[in-house]
Amino acid sequence: MTEKLLDKEVLMNYVNGEWIEANETTDVINPATGESIIKVPLSSQEDVDQAVKAAKAAQKEWALVPAPMRAEVLFEVGRIMKEKKEHLSKLLTMENGKVLEEARGEVQEGIDMAYYMAGEGRRLFGQTTNAELKDKFAMSVRAPIGVVGLITPWNFPIAIATWKSFPAIVAGNAVVWKPATETPLMANELMKIFIEAGLPKGVLNVVFGSGGTVGDALVNHKDIRVISFTGSNDTGRRIAAKCGEQLKKVSLEMGGKNAVTVMDDADLELAAEGIVWSAFGTSGQRCTACSRVIVHEAVKEDLEQLILKKIKELKIGNGLHDDVKVGPIINKAGLEKIKSYIKIGKDEGAKLIAGGNELTGDEYAAGLYFEPTVFTDATIDMRISQEEIFGPVVSLIPVGSFEEAIEVNNSVEYGLSSSIFTRDVNKVFKAQRDLDTGIVYVNAGTTGAEIHLPFGGTKGTGNGHRDSGVQALDVFTEWKAVYVDYSGKLQRAQIDVE
Numbered sequence: 001m002t003e004k005l006l007d008k009e010v011l012m013n014y015v016n017g018e019w020i021e022a023n024e025t026t027d028v029i030n031p032a033t034g035e036s037i038i039k040v041p042l043s044s045q046e047d048v049d050q051a052v053k054a055a056k057a058a059q060k061e062w063a064l065v066p067a068p069m070r071a072e073v074l075f076e077v078g079r080i081m082k083e084k085k086e087h088l089s090k091l092l093t094m095e096n097g098k099v100l101e102e103a104r105g106e107v108q109e110g111i112d113m114a115y116y117m118a119g120e121g122r123r124l125f126g127q128t129t130n131a132e133l134k135d136k137f138a139m140s141v142r143a144p145i146g147v148v149g150l151i152t153p154w155n156f157p158i159a160i161a162t163w164k165s166f167p168a169i170v171a172g173n174a175v176v177w178k179p180a181t182e183t184p185l186m187a188n189e190l191m192k193i194f195i196e197a198g199l200p201k202g203v204l205n206v207v208f209g210s211g212g213t214v215g216d217a218l219v220n221h222k223d224i225r226v227i228s229f230t231g232s233n234d235t236g237r238r239i240a241a242k243c244g245e246q247l248k249k250v251s252l253e254m255g256g257k258n259a260v261t262v263m264d265d266a267d268l269e270l271a272a273e274g275i276v277w278s279a280f281g282t283s284g285q286r287c288t289a290c291s292r293v294i295v296h297e298a299v300k301e302d303l304e305q306l307i308l309k310k311i312k313e314l315k316i317g318n319g320l321h322d323d324v325k326v327g328p329i330i331n332k333a334g335l336e337k338i339k340s341y342i343k344i345g346k347d348e349g350a351k352l353i354a355g356g357n358e359l360t361g362d363e364y365a366a367g368l369y370f371e372p373t374v375f376t377d378a379t380i381d382m383r384i385s386q387e388e389i390f391g392p393v394v395s396l397i398p399v400g401s402f403e404e405a406i407e408v409n410n411s412v413e414y415g416l417s418s419s420i421f422t423r424d425v426n427k428v429f430k431a432q433r434d435l436d437t438g439i440v441y442v443n444a445g446t447t448g449a450e451i452h453l454p455f456g457g458t459k460g461t462g463n464g465h466r467d468s469g470v471q472a473l474d475v476f477t478e479w480k481a482v483y484v485d486y487s488g489k490l491q492r493a494q495i496d497v498e
């Protein structure tokens with residue numbers, strides 16, 4: 001590494017306005033090189049207790065700061081992120097592996113989210129309405145909930161953190177945040193940015209450590225009123241069950257089995273481009289990644305050829321290098337999971353037409369790399385058509401009609417993102433109505449969400465809440481109905497007056 005990007009060797013938790021050293025740490029590995037880049041704390045239940053205590057105390061004051069003033073901190077966060085964009089992007093590539101241009105895109109999402117949520121500081125709209133009685137005023141307002149716990153994944157370590165923390169903070173809550181152990185650098189940087197922006201102590205606290213210890217302690221803590229989680233379905237379900245027992249609000253954003261549908265009238269060149277970008281970008285490690293292509297049988301062979309041609313142009317390697325388009329896989333477990341699905345796909349009888357192998361040797365020897373992989377002639381009952389692989393693997397499923405395409409799209413337990421390529425406006429409108437996913441694209445791939453729209457999905461993808469967009473405020477606020485009686489006498493509502 002010619003450029004020095006890190007100024008320390010061990011990260012620290014940030015609690016109640018102080019950096020706190022940990023007793024125990026683990027290495028953070030750059031998946032492109034296999035090198036340890038820094039050490040991250042493995043915190044304990046006691047560390048979580050301290051952070052929640054600090055957040056609880058700070059929240060009382062923070063909630064009394066007028067929302068437009070709370071928003072000033074976010075404007076400043078956005079400005080500093082913009083100033084540090086290149087530095088943040090390089091660190092993000094080092095810890096996560098995604099290619100630099102994608103890392104820049106992710107940091108930009110965070111900047112956009114800062115300005116967008118700062119704007120909410122001057123809105124946070126409630127409603128006024130009519131009261132049933134004379135000389136009485138009625139309105140509903142958003143109230144902060146208290147201390148919120150955020151549990152975030154490694155695949156979008158800064159964007160997802162901003163989708164959750166910015167609305168929580170602008171709404172007057174205090175936060176305890178547990179980032180994924182694999183990608184702590186973005187959390188460390190975002191915390192430093194908040195400090196520079198003038199956030200009062202205790203409003204945001206970062207506690208690093210494993211999901212099993214720190215994440216679980218957050219979920220079970222009696223003073224945490226909301227958990228917002230993004231990650232796997234298994235973990236999400238377990239968190240939901242524990243929150244359910246405690247009647248704790250929980251927002252879950254989990255997996256996807258997203259499909260691009262290509263109709264027989266589609267612009268095939270454009271469709272192939274959309275498929276390759278959304279299936280192999282970020283090495284397929286997005287919850288919105290395209291992992292199924294539902295293709296009209298009349299154009300299947302042409303589409304296959306176009307996809308295969310485009311795959312040949314993808315350079316795989318270290319995302320810090322300019323010409324690289326597909327970076328490494330996050331860790332060995334992720335790589336093994338992908339390899340197991342290649343075997344499953346072959347055993348199930350799908351036809352492998354590209355990739356299928358881990359890359360080893362020479363420039364790939366120290367990192368974790370997998371070839372962009374295409375199966376064709378898959379059927380909907382196959383596991384590769386149903387289960388989330390979270391890697392650069394896509395399966396083509398041929399269909400004979402638009403109706404069948406919609407049915408295949410909706411045949412999975414997930415409902416995050418879907419896309420259709422067609423030139424027929426009637427099909428466009430039917431598809432946006434009938435595709436059972438939280439996000440629908442027309443003539444574009446399945447990725448590329450914009451922060452001012454709600455992000456999340458139907459069915460097994462979530463539990464009805466949304467990240468980002470104005471809808472994120474619903475996760476971090478309670479609705480309060482307020483009645484002001486200015487009649488000067490006790491008026492009794494809900495009584496039938498003849």
Ligand SMILES: NC(=O)C1=CN([C@@H]2O[C@H](COP(=O)(O)OP(=O)(O)OC[C@H]3O[C@@H](n4cnc5c(N)ncnc54)[C@H](OP(=O)(O)O)[C@@H]3O)[C@@H](O)[C@H]2O)C=CC1
Binds near residue numbers: 181212219230253388
């Ligand atoms: N929807 C999405 O965007 C994502 C989906 N996934 C899916 O999940 C698979 C596995 O990835 P993985 O990173 O292990 O996903 P996890 O769901 O395990 O991790 C997501 C976050 O939850 C934390 N966590 C783990 N266990 C618990 C727990 N018992 N209580 C509270 N928090 C917990 C993790 O901490 P830590 O890792 O530090 O232990 C991390 O911060 C992927 O292959 C992919 O299929 C993964 C990431 C994002």
Ligand SMILES: O=C(O)CCC(=O)C(=O)O
Binds near residue numbers: 155156289449
């Ligand atoms: O590109 C997108 O749609 C957002 C991706 C994302 O946040 C995810 O896949 O986890």
